[in-house]
Amino acid sequence: MMRPSTKPVYSPLHYDVVEFARQVVPTPAERAEKQRVIQCVAAATKRSFEDVSHIQVQPFGSFVNGLSTWNSDVDLVVTGLAKPSRITGGFSHNDKRLVYRALDRIAANLRKQKKLSIRKMTMIRTARIPLIKLETNSRVVADISLGDTSGPRAANYIAQQVGAYPSLGPLVLVLKVYLRSCGLNEVANGGISSFALTNMVLAHIMDELRDGHDVFDLGETLYSFLVRFGDDFDVHRDAVSVQLGGCVARSQLSHLGDSQGRLILEDPLTGAWPRLRDGTQHRHSACVQVSDRHCQNTHRNLP
Template sequence: MDPRIAWFQPEQLGPANSAWMNIWETTQGLGSLSNHNIHGSANGVPDAVTSSSETRMQGTINPKGDNEIEHKFDLLETNINQHPAGRGSSGPWVVGGTAFASWRERERECGLGNRRRRDNRASTFGFNRSLLSIGSNSAVDDAGCRGVGYTGTPWKTRNYSAGILGLHEEIQDFYAYMSPRPEEERMRREVVERIERVIKDLWPTADVQVFGSFSTGLYLPTSDIDLVVFGKFREGDSLPLWRLEEALRKHKVVEENSVKVLDKATVPIIKLTDSLTEVKVDISFNMKNAVKAAALIKDYKKKYPVLPYLVLVLKQFLLQRDMNEVFTGGISSYCLFLIAVSFLQLHSREDACSPNANTGVLLIEFFELYGRHFNYLKTGIRIKDGGCYLSKDEVQKSMLDGYRPSLLYIEDPLQQGNDVGRSSYGAMQVKQVFDYAYMVLSHAVSPIAKYYPNNHSESILGRIIRVTQEVAEYRDWITMKWADLSLNSLTLNGNDVTLLVEPQQTYECNNNLSEEGAESPSSSSPPPSSPSSSSSSSSPQSSSASSSDAVGAL
């Protein structure tokens, strides 16, 4: 079982499963042998890593075909995880008075500490080990964390109907739980304001605009903030990027090692992490289509009321599998949004677009279409003018210099000739996880599912989606530090309504706050995260993909 794609389902857990996992890890060189190498080596990658990796190669992977790429990726991750420099710090993080050392220690013991995990709070890589530990120890730990027994389905607070109707009800609850909270919006606006002040100091006449998921309201708790700076910059001049990078460091707005200047990309971009909140931010220059894309998304949200529910579930589904970034082979949020729109445009039933449509049915049918039936080799996607499918042979005739349509060809509705999916080199891996999700969900809502053990108490959506404990605690930290500050300007979710509070009322409210509740967000330690492995230099792979990220972020 690929740990990046799947985890054990509830009916598969038990003593036999635990014993089999121990046997499998021993034979694969990922169990006690790997842990011994990690703790017993001080410098470099241990020699035993090579031998254990060679053992994995013998007789298990066909040296030809697509499996070779998958095997090399697994081998690379194994070496990264086993290298001493690739492991996170063992020191505790203290966030809002809660120590995270015990949770980090459990990650290392369970084999969860890896590069992808540290870069992505939402990653469920290695989630199987957490599931196996739930049955043996479900108590809350001494640090006050949610405990080893945290199941990863915090949105499930009630029992649902049986079958497909229950999945629909659960998607509604998932959307309500994952939708941005007022305090999360307030925190992100503060991040934007800090960066905007630095930009205005450099270029007083510059115009800073927000686009992407923060603009459309379709962002997850750990999503990036996308900014575009409009000004009189010479085309092809990379000097503004470096000046802004230097200014951000000088004002200590960013984490020291988090800034990347991708000046060689088709669309130059700055990637950074805010020092106070650890929110990731992407900054581009003079990207007019970025703002137009946000407006396009808002229009389709109004046209298809079920679209936000599908998109938020699908974004979380790809995010936790590290398939939401173009530079890792995944598909961008903009790309995901376009294929979701195409799915609804060309759906056979007219009621699929109504507000009362069953989102459970639509989600399964989405996975079925793009996981099993869609012909990626011969077919492209167009959403303009009502939407249609395109023959790639016909598309190629209009392309210059012998170029061919990409495997995931999606025509950009805002820029003629632009293929949104051209940089998604791992489109077949995305297809694979869609197919897996279709298989799991279709079985979970079938009549035979009523015979599964604890069927009524288990989450159907939780079979393919989990919210990690790290994300849940990060949201708790945000709520604790920004909830009181949001009283002055409470924006209702999904509506442009602002609650105005008189200054005298604000003064009285602040006087009634406890000493802990009145603490400034910046006075506490930042939310839990591991040291960033990024550097200030950009890799060629990141540079080639950043243009799609800049325009294509939701």
């Protein structure tokens, strides 16, 4: 995506978004500390399974794709031990027993890592993907799970899109912080994941470019995003698919099953759409109300 050849006049909100995005990203020291924690987790994991040569600990999510805030969790996946089902996205009852034992072994070795200086460590066994939630005294929070390479692949894909669309990163950072402040950022509670939000913003940018609109004014583009998903977007009619070029008709996607009234977002790498929780429809309504309310406030900061 080419930047304007001449220096344009942007809305006041544009500069607010730029400055906000600059302030919420991790400092070099904070990023280095997170990287140190990743190395400690990798060392403890490999010590737990010295007989498994192909085991790897890979970061994914916002730490990899460049869309993390200073207080974002670090997502880590241990590959080479167990893979979740491609159909359900989780582990079977029998597989979970193996996963629990593996996570217990990792947790035991993490406690021996004096360099980590653990403040708190919790095993979350009831999640679809069981995980270790680790917090250090340096305030780094890491979520450690078992799985395959789909997470790292998705993070690398998003990183490529952030490079291709300069407006994507700042807008996602602003919206991530805003959703967190509204309690709408946790998927387990029916909120919108960082991956889903990023694809929604990317789809919006694609649609705006196709319609000939200027997406370099971050204020205007933030406003139009809130209008699109707070007012224009109809979950009964529309879906999000960057693979197909942005926001599309639901009829263009197949195998949706019983999904009426739910936000459908196609995975750009696999073509699959997420299985949404029962509470998602209610929480999506809350997201729409927040978008609509913030859209009205944002409009005041535009020329």
